[in-house]
Amino acid sequence: DGIKVGDEVRNTLGLMDNAVGFVIGTTIEGDYNVSRYIDGKIKTGTWRRENCVKTGKHSDAVVQLLAEIKGGAE
Numbered sequence: 921d922g923i924k925v926g927d928e929v930r931n932t933l934g935l936m937d938n939a940v941g942f943v944i945g946t947t948i949e950g951d952y953n954v955s956r957y958i959d960g961k962i963k964t965g966t967w968r969r970e971n972c973v974k975t976g977k978h979s980d981a982v983v984q985l986l987a988e989i990k991g992g993a994e
Contacts, residue, residue, distance in 0.1 A: 925986065928977040929954065931967050940975060941967075942982045955982075 923929060923943060929952065931939045941956030944964065952972055955964045 923952065923972060923974055926979050926983040928975045928979065929967070929972040930975050931971050932973060933968070933971040936967075936971070941965075942979055944982065944986060 925943050925945060927943050928940055929943055931941075931954075939956065941954035943952045944955045945953040947953065947966055951969050952967050953964060954967050954972075955962055957963075
């Protein structure tokens with residue numbers, strides 16, 4: 921489906937109310953680890969692959985932040 925780290929995705933699952941977030945990684949099963957801003961906090965979660973569609977937006981800042989965090993952890 922071409923979704924990669926830094927892409928903004930929308931969760932189509934009804935109870936998610938079309939929530940959007942940025943992909944920050946994938947799980948072993950191929951689902952997406954997503955980060956989003958809710959109520960003044962950054963929250964992360966895992967969204968099922970089949971419930972995600974690209975919004976067309978991509979953030980290089982997300983990619984750069986993750987690279988910086990990984991570089992700082994080594």
